[in-house]
Amino acid sequence: MDDLKAKYLEQIAGAADEAALEAIRVAAVGKKGEVSLQMRQLGKMTPEERQVAGPALNALKDEINAALTAKKAGLADAALDERLKAEWLDVTLPVRAGRQGTIHPVSQVTEEVTAIFAEMGFSVAQGPRIDTDWYNFDALNIPSHHPARAEMDTFYMHRDAGDNRPPHVLRTHTSPVQIRSMEAMGAPLRIICPGGVYRADYDQTHTPMFHQVEGLAVDRDISMANLKWVLEEFFAAYFEVEGVKTRFRASHFPFTEPSAEVDIQCTWVDGQLKVGEGDGWMEVLGSGMVHPKVLAAGGIDPDEWQGFAFGMGIDRIAMLKYGIPDLRAFFESDLRWLRHYGFSALDVPTLRGGLSR
Numbered sequence: 001m002d003d004l005k006a007k008y009l010e011q012i013a014g015a016a017d018e019a020a021l022e023a024i025r026v027a028a029v030g031k032k033g034e035v036s037l038q039m040r041q042l043g044k045m046t047p048e049e050r051q052v053a054g055p056a057l058n059a060l061k062d063e064i065n066a067a068l069t070a071k072k073a074g075l076a077d078a079a080l081d082e083r084l085k086a087e088w089l090d091v092t093l094p095v096r097a098g099r100q101g102t103i104h105p106v107s108q109v110t111e112e113v114t115a116i117f118a119e120m121g122f123s124v125a126q127g128p129r130i131d132t133d134w135y136n137f138d139a140l141n142i143p144s145h146h147p148a149r150a151e152m153d154t155f156y157m158h159r160d161a162g163d164n165r166p167p168h169v170l171r172t173h174t175s176p177v178q179i180r181s182m183e184a185m186g187a188p189l190r191i192i193c194p195g196g197v198y199r200a201d202y203d204q205t206h207t208p209m210f211h212q213v214e215g216l217a218v219d220r221d222i223s224m225a226n227l228k229w230v231l232e233e234f235f236a237a238y239f240e241v242e243g244v245k246t247r248f249r250a251s252h253f254p255f256t257e258p259s260a261e262v263d264i265q266c267t268w269v270d271g272q273l274k275v276g277e278g279d280g281w282m283e284v285l286g287s288g289m290v291h292p293k294v295l296a297a298g299g300i301d302p303d304e305w306q307g308f309a310f311g312m313g314i315d316r317i318a319m320l321k322y323g324i325p326d327l328r329a330f331f332e333s334d335l336r337w338l339r340h341y342g343f344s345a346l347d348v349p350t351l352r353g354g355l356s357r
């Protein structure tokens with residue numbers, strides 16, 4: 001027995017890998033292994049012999065098994081050490097000059113917008129890009145067969161015959177997040193929701209996917225005056241000019257009453273657009289006082305609370321601020337365009353640190 005023990009412990013110590021260990025296990029304590037065969041001899045022994053040999057064999061088997069387990073763990077540790085050595089990476093190495101990636105203007109502007117509204121007490125809400133037609137339309141006071149549904153050029157998700165889940169759409173605007181936020185948070189409430197939206201449309205100023213930022217403030221005694229102040233404050237901070245003039249034009253959205261489209265003052269100087277100067281106007285958003293039916297759909301009592309809401313095109317205000325002429329280029333992933341219009345990854349926009357530089 002001592003010979004067996006010495007032989008197998010030595011073999012285990014010298015095993016190079018798991019396969020070798022397994023071969024040793026089979027040879028020693030496997031069904032037909034040497035130790036197992038010895039155990040089978042116990043039956044032929046006298047009871048006295050058995051009383052000595054039995055426990056000794058069991059102890060030998062335990063010892064071999066323990067050695068196998070320990071060696072297996074040791075081999076795994078060694079393999080991990082090897083791997084860590086091979087995959088070592090010096091993260092303090094400087095990036096290769098001129099080959100950094102850049103932040104896309106849409107991401108940059110989203111960060112800028114978020115920084116400005118955060119300062120005014122708005123938090124960031126999110127909703128799904130594939131939503132039910134209830135959230136995208138009905139809850140926003142756009143019933144089926146309302147002409148606004150057709151105007152939106154909606155992408156409907158495919159449904160098999162007999163599928164009776166509610167119809168889903170690619171959201172046509174960020175306004176469904178108004179409803180989701182009211183449901184989740186109740187009143188009072190102050191959120192913005194930046195994100196992608198979809199409409200079947202494609203030309204120099206329209207792409208089938210684009211970005212909006214929704215704004216919603218619900219409280220007691222909210223009026224159009226609050227909306228106007230918030231937006232003017234926003235434009236001054238965003239375009240980094242004092243006192244951008246705004247023009248509120250009466251408009252219509254089913255989910256706001258009254259509704260207004262908002263233009264900002266601008267002018268063209270040598271083919272460059274200047275915001276906050278001259279006597280031209282550029283439309284940048286839709287807005288209004290949240291319709292009582294919309295508050296009710298979000299579970300908020302319209303007799304007690306009012307709110308304003310707006311929806312602004314992120315790509316549009318990015319084009320205006322950074323002088324980008326064609327919307328389609330935003331989504332073509334042309335590296336030359338990205339290097340030209342992209343932003344440094346390490347400059348995080350903040351109001352105090354500077355938004356765009």
Ligand code: PHE
Pocket residue numbers: 172173174175253256286287288309310311312
């Ligand atoms: N959802 C509207 C659109 O996409 C914009 C809007 C949002 C208007 C909120 C009013 C209030 O055109």
